Structure formats: C-alpha cells, structure tokens
C-alpha cells in the first residue's frame with residue numbers, strides 16, 4: 415500500500431517537498447508540478463515526512479548522520495516552553511485535519527491557548543516564508559510539512 419504522503423523533487427529547482435496526493439505546486443520556486451513528477455518516497459505520517467524531506471534535500475554523504483539526529487530529536491524538545499515556536503507548530507499540525515487546511519481563526523485560537531504575544535499575521539507570514547504553509551486563493555492555508 416502506498417503511504418499517505420509523497421516526497422517529490424521539483425524538476426525546476428531540484429528541491430524536495432512533501433505533498434498529499436498529486437503534486438501541485440513547488441513551495442520553493444512556485445513552479446506548477448506535473449502529475450508525472452517523480453515520487454522519491456512515500457510515508458505514513460507528517461512526522462516521517464518532515465524527516466524524509468529534510469533528508470532528500472541533504473547531500474547523500476550526510477544523510478545517515480542527519481537521519482540519526484532527526485529521529486532522536488523528535489520527542490525531548492516538547493518539554494520546552496509552551497509558547498515556543500515548536501509547541502505552536504505542533505498545535506498547528508494537530509488542528510489541521512486530513513486535508514491539511516488551516517484557517518486564520520484556528521491559528522488565532524492556538525496563539526491564545528499558548529498565551530503567545532505573536533500576531534497571527536506574523537506567524538502565518540513566517541511559516542509562508544520558510545515553506546511550511548502556502549496561501550490559498552480562498553483565504554485558507556495549506557500546511558506542507
């Protein structure tokens with residue numbers, strides 16, 4: 415059975431990213447991806463996806479080192495301050511459903527719950543810049559990784 419997530423490599427900029435279902439648009443260069451875009455690997459969870467995307471974007475000789483690091487990192491950091499970017503990101507990955515769609519109001523309530531001073535717009539913009547989110551035409555956001 416194929417995994418829920420696919421890691422694809424953009425033919426234009428050679429960067430890898432995760433996608434659910436058909437490849438759509440490269441979050442790195444904005445290129446529209448053809449349905450024939452090669453799939454590098456498939457995984458079952460967004461946590462695995464983050465690791466596989468990071469690995470795919472790393473030169474081959476550094477991958478096994480990085481994999482060890484990423485796989486051992488996933489839990490211990492959660493204990494840090496509840497309003498840390500990591501905690502907020504975790505909450506965001508929980509609030510998006512299977513369709514990975516994020517609404518502005520979801521983000522607002524997450525920030526409120528974490529008693530974060532950060533504004534929704536700042537957070538969304540930051541996540542958009544680092545390739546985590548893509549702004550959609552209907553005003554919602556698509557979580558990529």
Ligand SMILES: [Zn+2]
Pocket residue numbers: 424425426427428429440441442443444445
């Ligand atoms: Zn690209």
